[in-house]
Amino acid sequence: MNVGVLALQGDFREHIIALGECGVTGKLVKTESDIEAVDALIIPGGESTTISKLAKAFGLAELISNRIVDGMPTYGSCAGMILVAKSIIDPASDQETFGGVDMEVRRNAFGRQTESFEMDLTFKSISGAPIRGVFIRAPWVESYGPGVEVLSSIEISGVTHPVAVRQGRVMATAFHPELTGDNRVHRYFLEEVCKK
Amino acid sequence: MSKANEAQVGGARVKRGMAEMLKGGVIMDVVNVEQAKIAEDAGAVAVMALERVPADIRAQGGVSRMSDPDMIEKIQAAVSIPVMAKVRIGHFAEAQILQTLNVDYIDESEVLTPADYEHHIDKWNFTIPFVCGATNLGEALRRINEGAAMIRSKGEAGTGDVSNATTHMRKIGSEIRRLTSMREDELYVAAKELQAPYALVKEVAETGKLPVVLFTAGGIATPADASMMMQLGADGVFIGSGIFKSGDAAKRAAACVKATTFYTDAKVVADASRGLGEAMVGINVADIPVPHRLAERGW
Numbered sequence: 416m417n418v419g420v421l422a423l424q425g426d427f428r429e430h431i432i433a434l435g436e437c438g439v440t441g442k443l444v445k446t447e448s449d450i451e452a453v454d455a456l457i458i459p460g461g462e463s464t465t466i467s468k469l470a471k472a473f474g475l476a477e478l479i480s481n482r483i484v485d486g487m488p489t490y491g492s493c494a495g496m497i498l499v500a501k502s503i504i505d506p507a508s509d510q511e512t513f514g515g516v517d518m519e520v521r522r523n524a525f526g527r528q529t530e531s532f533e534m535d536l537t538f539k540s541i542s543g544a545p546i547r548g549v550f551i552r553a554p555w556v557e558s559y560g561p562g563v564e565v566l567s568s569i570e571i572s573g574v575t576h577p578v579a580v581r582q583g584r585v586m587a588t589a590f591h592p593e594l595t596g597d598n599r600v601h602r603y604f605l606e607e608v609c610k611k
Numbered sequence: 612m613s614k615a616n617e618a619q620v621g622g623a624r625v626k627r628g629m630a631e632m633l634k635g636g637v638i639m640d641v642v643n644v645e646q647a648k649i650a651e652d653a654g655a656v657a658v659m660a661l662e663r664v665p666a667d668i669r670a671q672g673g674v675s676r677m678s679d680p681d682m683i684e685k686i687q688a689a690v691s692i693p694v695m696a697k698v699r700i701g702h703f704a705e706a707q708i709l710q711t712l713n714v715d716y717i718d719e720s721e722v723l724t725p726a727d728y729e730h731h732i733d734k735w736n737f738t739i740p741f742v743c744g745a746t747n748l749g750e751a752l753r754r755i756n757e758g759a760a761m762i763r764s765k766g767e768a769g770t771g772d773v774s775n776a777t778t779h780m781r782k783i784g785s786e787i788r789r790l791t792s793m794r795e796d797e798l799y800v801a802a803k804e805l806q807a808p809y810a811l812v813k814e815v816a817e818t819g820k821l822p823v824v825l826f827t828a829g830g831i832a833t834p835a836d837a838s839m840m841m842q843l844g845a846d847g848v849f850i851g852s853g854i855f856k857s858g859d860a861a862k863r864a865a866a867c868v869k870a871t872t873f874y875t876d877a878k879v880v881a882d883a884s885r886g887l888g889e890a891m892v893g894i895n896v897a898d899i900p901v902p903h904r905l906a907e908r909g910w
Binding site: 422423424425426427428429445460461462464465468469472493494505507508522523526527528529530531532533534535536537545548549550551552567568569570571591594595 | 653
């Protein structure tokens, strides 16, 4: 299986390293032909406005959307979560998403960089030690439809905010497993999301 | 379910990780809300809020300081991308102020007039991450040792002359490559020569890269400049005066963003370079007397 990592901007190399640790040679993709050639796609962390503008300017946005609709396994972390959401609560001007998960996300939901944090998370279907969640100006899921499965969430002042979700072949996390050296989330994507 | 009160803020991983998210992007100097919006619309990954771009600091002279908090807050309110701001080298009180404003990154910058000619800020004391300038590997590692979570090559700000940025990127790159080829018992002397902590020198020798993200700054004015810096190993680009001192700022900003992403594709960079109007006029670094070069500030 060819797994691509969208390399318009962000921490795409860290995703390539995480895939490598799972025994998969990831491919950096930034053109239409690159995207057509992969079987699955990871959308990395980065600045979601920048990635969506570049994707639109180079004609990739529609192609990615169509491939997601056609069932291409896709995983988005942080900015990638925003980009696979159906809608954004507070989008930057003319910011569009690729879609894929029936959810609405809030950008920079936890606050600015001083509020960026890490904490241990429980992640459905991943057993053993907790997953260390690294949240950097991260989004959260504000609301979601009946087809969405919540894989992990955080409680703040009595309110539950999903931070990892899945709908069919599309998965998203508000945090960055690619920064921790723990590749269990990538393994889950490769073994559970891509193959089922 | 995990509860938010278990969260750990301000650790090295979230500080350095923030810079990881900026990679492959362009950070643009802006002096007002209008410019900040142009930068965001063009696809900048962050803006640097300051009162005068380096070219004006150079032209007008005088002491240059941290920007007015009102001005920074207006820009924070106007855009959703990260907002950075500058403090003078060593001016930890300016940094404390910026921390209360919740800027996303602090640039301890030689572009402003230094406040301390001996010490830089102890950056471990802050939850906000810092980016610092460097002209060579030893300087970069000293800043990282003080807690910098991101490094940018200094170049010569406010000139539109990319030559010093080239020198600094090549220097940092070649010094890293030299370390990777050394025997382990040679690293002690290398650390002495670099005037940098042995542990960091050893880490660079083993990994072949800095432990933090490395951007380029100082004199970048065209898409071609951005492409060249990326090909020399930069993780991303700061553009200061180069955008808003040019003819068509919005178009040039978007062009530099495209060139930074597709830096290996000369055809895309060529297309991005078309019809941009007048570039900033600039100053040749060689025409600036050494005591007036900003890159000489910091040590």
